[in-house]
Structure formats: structure tokens, C-alpha cells
Amino acid sequence: MSSPDVLKTSPLVNEAGFVDLNKHTLQHTKFSNIFGLGDCTSLPTAKTAAAVASQCGILHRNLSAVMKGKKVTPLYDGYTSCPLITSSNKCILAEFDYDLAPLETLPINQGVERRLAYGMKAYLLPEIYWNVMLKGKWNGPSTFRKILHLGMSRSPKIQA
Structure with a gap:
């Protein structure tokens, strides 16, 4: 690359x-x-x-x-997601930040291979990509992470 x-x-x-x-x-x-x-x-x-x-x-x-003449805010924590397909119907949905600390959206251990993660990778994520993200209507799962973790998702450690 x-x-x-x-x-x-x-x-x-x-x-x-x-x-x-x-x-x-x-x-x-x-x-x-x-x-x-x-x-x-x-x-x-x-x-x-x-x-x-x-x-x-x-x-x-x-x-x-x-x-607008204002200052920038350090907000990006390095979030990324790498769906790792482990079999014909299971996947590990690895989500992490700059420090490689888990930054999981779902309130379950996403380090365990699951059919749910495979279904998300195979069916949900392509729909989000093609029909939402490319139209500028998807800024990642942070809002869903807060909702699914009842607002107790760990805050990113960002230093300017």
C-alpha cells in the first residue's frame, strides 16, 4: 500500500x-x-x-x-475494525484503537468467534458500506457503542 x-x-x-x-x-x-x-x-x-x-x-x-476560525479538537483514537473470518460461518470482529486496546461495539467478548459476527461481516457491513457510508451518512459505530454499553464505553485516551 x-x-x-x-x-x-x-x-x-x-x-x-x-x-x-x-x-x-x-x-x-x-x-x-x-x-x-x-x-x-x-x-x-x-x-x-x-x-x-x-x-x-x-x-x-x-x-x-x-x-469558522476555531481550533481543532483531538478526537480520533485510532478506531478500526478488522473482521477475521475463521470458518465458513464464523468470524471474530476485532475492533481496537491506536494502543491496540479492544474498542468493541457489541457488549460481548468479540474476541470469540461467532456466527453473529460472520452475519454482520457478510450481510450488514456491506449494506452499511455501499448504502450508508459512501453516501456520507455513517461516521462509525461510536454512537451505537455508547448505546449498547449503556453509556459506559471506555473513553478514548487522547492527548493532543
Whole structure:
């Protein structure tokens, strides 16, 4: 995985060739009017659709703040999700943050292979991706995580 040549030769990238961002605000480290998300960034998290979904809402909030002359807020905790298919009908839904600490949406141990996780991976997540996320209406599962954990989901440890 790497950035396209147009980025690799620009002043926006770090020595590894990725757009150099603050990992919590998604704002460029040198150019305050530039933000980024996704596969071409220096964010030290898995390059997944789940990560991008969570980054979208944070990017929107911080970009809007800069456009209004306000300061950015360090909000991104590195959330990502990697569904690991373990059999023809079971899956482990691994969700974690920058520190690789579990950041599970469901109020169950998601480290155990389950048919429920496979059903989510096979049927629910593609629907969310194609019909909700790509239309800009999905900013990751953080709201659902709070509801399903009765508001007791651990707070991310973010330092500016």
C-alpha cells in the first residue's frame, strides 16, 4: 500500500510517502488548512473502511472548526475494525484503537468467534458500506457503542 505518485512528489508527505497528519486531529502537521483520512495518510492504524468511517465525522468537525476560525479538537483514537473470518460461518470482529486496546461495539467478548459476527461481516457491513457510508451518512459505530454499553464505553485516551 502506498500513496499515488502525485502525492509522493508533493510537500504534503512524510519520508515514508504518506500525507503527514496529526493522528488525533487529522490535520496536516505543516499546513493547517489541509486535512486527510484513509489509505494515503500517516495515521498509524489499519487502513480499513471502518477506520475511514470513524475518521469522516472527526474530519468534518475539525475542518468545519478551522473554516469558522476555531481550533481543532483531538478526537480520533485510532478506531478500526478488522473482521477475521475463521470458518465458513464464523468470524471474530476485532475492533481496537491506536494502543491496540479492544474498542468493541457489541457488549460481548468479540474476541470469540461467532456466527453473529460472520452475519454482520457478510450481510450488514456491506449494506452499511455501499448504502450508508459512501453516501456520507455513517461516521462509525461510536454512537451505537455508547448505546449498547449503556453509556459506559471506555473513553478514548487522547492527548493532543
